[in-house]
Amino acid sequence: MELLKEKVKGAVFGAVIGDALGTLVEEMDGETVKRAYGGPILGFREPSPLAVCPHLGKGCYSHESQIFLMALKVYAERGYFDESYYVELLVDWVKREREHRYPSGAHVNAALSYGAGLESVEAQVKATDIDGAVPALAAGLFRWDSSDDAYQEGAYVASITHGDPILTDTAGVLAVAASEVVGGRVSFETEEDRLGFIDVLREFAQTETVKAYLDLLLQVLRKGSLKPDEVAVVLGNGSFAPEAFASGLYFALSNYRSFRMGVLSAVNSYGEFGGDTDAVAFVTGGILGGYLGFGSIPESWVKELEGRKEIELLTEKFLERITSYGG
DSSP states (O other), X not given: OHHHHHHHHHHHHHHHHHHHHHHTTTTOOHHHHHHHHSSOOOSOOOOOTTSSSTTSOTTOOOHHHHHXXXXXXXXXXXXXXXXXXXXXXXXXXXXXXXXXXXXXHHHHHHHHHHHTTOOHHHHOBOOOBGGGTTTHHHHHHHTXXXXXXXXXHHHHHHHTTBOOHHHHHHHHHHHHHHHHHHTTOOOOSSHHHHHHHHHHHHHHOOSHHHHHHHHHHHHHHHHOOOOHHHHHHHTOOSSBHHHHHHHHHHHHHHTTTOHXXXXXXXXXXXXXXXXXXXXXXXXXXXXXXXXXXXXXXXXXXXXXXXXXHHHHHHHHHHHHHHHHHTO
């Protein structure tokens, strides 16, 4: 159980740290990053006035982590995924506008619909942005002992706000990836291991689009390493859920021995046109943190992360649930 705790804590902090670092350059192209920061992001720093969220302080994360931590809180406090409680948290979050972190309209619209008394089928939005899938990471951690359960629960969590099958499929596969990693059922040590991991994820995918992106990822991994800018061109780094998910996985699998290198590669994958770097790095950080454990994350990054003590307390409460019930 100690190894499981190390992995879950690594996944939680890894995802949020990846998001916080990636937020610094979200939607910036390479030239804008140079003007804003003088070069690639190598660690936490104050956001540039050119950033999408210039008002955030050093070490602050975006709405992807806010939504993910809400889902984690539901599991920690209820011991299962209580849809009503999750909706309550979302509605309350939307009301507190000053706490928003450049949120997508999808979560806001879904929360407003629930707040107006609509049922889930009416409140669901038809959107495919990756931020709709990131809460599924919490489902994968909760269902660490069963990839089948992880897929079902990850897709379910995403479906509370999103009604697009590609989005919910991506969410389910993300949950499987987290479950496989923290459950210790996968190794990244050899190329065969890494390709086998993607094969496992593909077996769970239900839509042709998600399968196609995983197939493309397999091709890229077989060809060898790519520079972050090249990944942005080949796999894409936009907000389309399967695209951002595949890129995040690439950076994790290509840097499986170094959390720092993996996350920084994801963060600096803005390319010539910019991209959803915080979401890509969220995926990379969650998978690598879960694989390598909390101890792999640079201590300075943990210390500089916004609300780290609250996140640690929430993670401990979550861990009490999964170690008591076995997931």
